[in-house]
């Protein structure tokens with residue numbers, strides 16, 4: 001469009017240079033309409049397409065601090081439903097039983113099991129980049145009809161993506177896979193993967209810096225670790241500004257990792273219990289069969305309840321609808337302190353956790 005100067009020496013479009021009041025009005029209206037449309041398109045794009053860089057630069061928080069998880073109550077042993085929560089050291093609330101998804105294959109298997117879990121009332125889903133099923137978790141959440149803010153989603157950083165830059169990349173990919181714009185909990189999956197064996201401390205320091213920035217930017221509600229032992233925490237805390245809020249470790253009958261548990265309790269780090277059914281091995285243990293008879297519950301229910309009695313947050317996994325329901329039906333009984341001890345003492349009945357400093361992955 002060509003411009004001309006008017007009598008006040010201002011540049012105006014040639015079309016309205018005739019000074020007719022109507023031409024001015026018509027031009028202003030057209031310009032206003034175009035601007036409005038542009039703003040609308042821009043706003044929609046901003047709303048629906050995550051621009052991580054932009055959000056990071058301007059620190060735009062995405063999640064609502066007062067998320068609507070209902071009936072949140074504090075503390076161990078008082079949880080009474082799947083939506084009752086533990087509270088992390090940062091104040092974030094986390095539903096007391098998580099639904100495990102390791103080995104639930106991406107596609108129908110993962111989508112249908114996560115949807116079934118949400119239908120049964122689970123409000124906490126545990127996935128990981130390494131499980132290859134983040135995409136299915138995202139689809140299941142959308143198709144479930146449960147509001148995103150009512151579900152707690154955890155994912156984990158894969159082992160070959162440690163360090164600051166890699167972590168930022170990996171997080172972006174995880175959010176794309178899930179097709180979500182914030183994560184509830186992000187964990188370092190393993191402290192000392194084989195790729196970083198010579199420099200795991202520096203790699204974790206870089207990763208943690210990225211975690212802290214993503215948390216401060218409002219993209220992750222809580223940050224934590226998995227498979228960490230006290231010496232991994234001590235190394236991390238040399239440079240960390242925020243202490244990990246969660247440690248997800250293998251905790252099941254006979255594998256109680258007492259030194260890690262003591263450390264985490266002392267530092268108010270919530271313990272999540274992975275493989276709470278010993279990856280299925282618990283069903284062969286005779287002592288568990290008699291305990292199941294004694295309480296009139298299944299072995300799986302005894303294991304999940306035992307985790308809660310110990311103050312852990314269990315993450316049972318199943319792809320079988322009846323088992324998914326069964327594993328959540330644990331709020332109508334208690335296990336006596338003596339039996340809690342007996343179960344803890346079944347040393348090695350389901351094997352032991354891998355040593356995080358010698359793993360080959």
Ligand SMILES: NC(=O)c1ccc[n+]([C@@H]2O[C@H](COP(=O)([O-])OP(=O)(O)OC[C@H]3O[C@@H](n4cnc5c(N)ncnc54)[C@H](OP(=O)(O)O)[C@@H]3O)[C@@H](O)[C@H]2O)c1
Nearest residue numbers: 100101102274275276277278279280300316317318319320
């Ligand atoms: N951070 C880590 O490094 C890490 C490591 C391992 C696991 N995890 C997390 O923890 C979750 C749980 O651990 P996990 O998957 O190792 O094993 P798990 O939950 O201890 O056991 C799962 C196995 O038990 C079977 N099962 C479940 N409920 C049952 C029931 N009521 N009766 C009979 N069998 C039942 C399942 O079979 P079906 O599925 O065929 O029903 C599956 O074979 C994982 O899915 C993952 O989210 C984290």
